[in-house]
Amino acid sequence: MKFSFTVTRKDSRTRARAGVLRTPHGKVQTPVFMPVGTMGAVKALSPDDLKAAGAQIILGNAYYLYLRPGDVAIQKLGGLHRFMGWDGPLLTDSGGYQVSSLGSFREDGESILSRIDDDGVTFRSHLDGSEHRLTPEDVIVIQRNLGADIIMAFDEATPPRGKRYAQKAMERTHRWLKRSIERWRELQENRGRGASPQALFGIIQGGNYKDLRRESAEFVVPQDLPGIAIGGASIGKSPDETRENVDWVYDLLVHDRPLYLMGVGVNPQDVVAAIESGADLFDCVAPTRLARMGHLYFGKLQLAKRKWAFESEFRKGRMNIGNARFRLDKKPIQEDCGCYTCIRGFSRAYLHHLFKSRELLYYRLASIHNVRFMIRLTEVLRKVILE
Template identity: 45%
Template sequence: MLKFKLEATCNKTKARAGVIETPHGKIETPVFMPVGTRATVKAMAPFELKAIGAQIILSNTYHLYLRPGADVVAEAGGLHNFMGWDRPILTDSGGFQVFSLSTLREITDDGVLFQSHLDGTRHFMTPEKATLVQEQLGSDIAMCFDECVPYPCSPENSYKAVERTIAWAERCKKAHKRSDQSLFGIVQGSVYPEQRIYCASELKKMDFPGYAIGGLSVGEPHEKMYQMLDVLSEELPHEKPRYLMGVGYPLNLLEGVARGVDMFDCVLPTRNGRNGTVFTYSGRINLKNKAYERDFSPIDPNCNCYACRNFSKAYIRHLYRSGEILASRLCTWHNLHFLVDLMSKARIAILEGSFEDFKRRFEDNFNDEGGRR
């Protein structure tokens, strides 16, 4: 069972440093979790993830349920054995994917009838089934099945999803039997503070070992996201970990940390890496741009990842233009290292009592070719 210990809090913000203990090891927070949707982090091998300091990765119930099937993973000895990763794993329940990827879906109070994006077959996912699948996968942290609404969303539709999310959370908790796996509740409520507070208060009554914040980073203005985090920073239990789902932009990460969030995940660093966009301490840049044709400096002189230690912007640009797979691998390696390292530095700053200054310096230096936020 999961244990969480707070080690330090910032006296000027809500930032916290802690340690989460799981059956597959400890996780120092705040932490960024690379996304391995289909039991692999795209372009990265497990030993490479360890090399960048990844403490925990995320996989997805929806995708693994459809292929290869939870029974196959269970027969392999669980997700850790199946993918060769012996550190902690968190599995998303698949709720977001059911609503975002399915070409056909019908939501009822019982569950969701959806059509597979792979072959068009129909499936019925219930809270009980989502819980069972995650137990078969054997992750350290599992998520309740929830209803995620898009942005914008009317108050009425959002409230219906909140009520359903609460009811489904209770069903997940009753169905969950695996003692070596911790089940987190998910707070929904779109951008409506009173709905977020209501959802969090109802989930707290169920006493989950951790709480996720879902339904953000779905197109709403960043200020709205921060407002919801401000609301929940006081509402969620201080003694339990908090997980902001689907957020991975560097400035958003630090704003989340400042509001008391402990865990983050996002496909952004791997997706951007495959497209030539990389994060640096000076900002975000696209290595495909001609400006880097004769730039023989590393991606970021302040970074000590494998890509920055060994290759130049010009070389990586050449790889992209030549269609070489190594380009995607190097940029993915760098981006993941960058976000993992950013959270490690934020943690050190919290422990040293200098987080507010650290955050301000980062924001002052981070300029974005594609727009600041």
């Protein structure tokens, strides 16, 4: 029942590694791609669809679930696992990113929807405009009520407001981490009989500044938490920039803990970069979001000059199924994909038609393909590491 992480094998050429993460709801073979179920559902997919696609662990978001239906309601209904019908490992994000990126910023830099001070965040709900206040301690309690296996400390995602602000946000995130750890330890020690333990991960911030990133790692790593996350290393960044963000702090990490690269996995190339840079866990909403927009992944890994690269005849490794060229295309999305949609032989022409007609089935079939695609890519790379 305890939480543990074992590295099984390291790649000789890169920092990639294969391991096993044990949680109270089962084992996770790493590296692992985690589909995102922000509101307690991975959009258009049932838990059985996710299992069939090879998903081992999925994400929920504490901020959205706190606002609706409420963490206390979910607790009364038996916790998030039972509520959403997912019996495997579950991770909840703290909502720090949502709260600190909610506001469109005014010229004076103040966020309109949320106000951050040293004690916490005051914000208006995007649902009904009601005012809420959350402290780092509250966010730990919310995540305890939800009951995920892995929970995240409340952080202030580094806003694009220059280095001085990035430093301020980072220092605040560090003070919040101390408070989060205290509350988490208290709750772990006093948890009732039968309640599962939860693993708290701390988040390295510091924006796009090497010295701040290193300072953040020097603070977060010695807290000796069950896992370490790197925040803000993905959105709007190229695979090379993501690698660089990890490189900056890599020598400061403790390598017997899982490393979680937050928000990585928009494109197949990002998955290769994340794994090669040493990440054990990563997550992204993009595969399902892109699927709904008509973008379906296509391509494969090729070994060239002892380097793995993702190659595709389509730009960014995805086809736009809405394109007229697919109107009479009998082929499945990708012959050797192995997802339900491709095995069952649904043609590109049929998916093109469903997409154009906005048929609900399209969203399910397309999401199954994209999620399975990212998971399969991760599985192939894991096998390469093990061999």
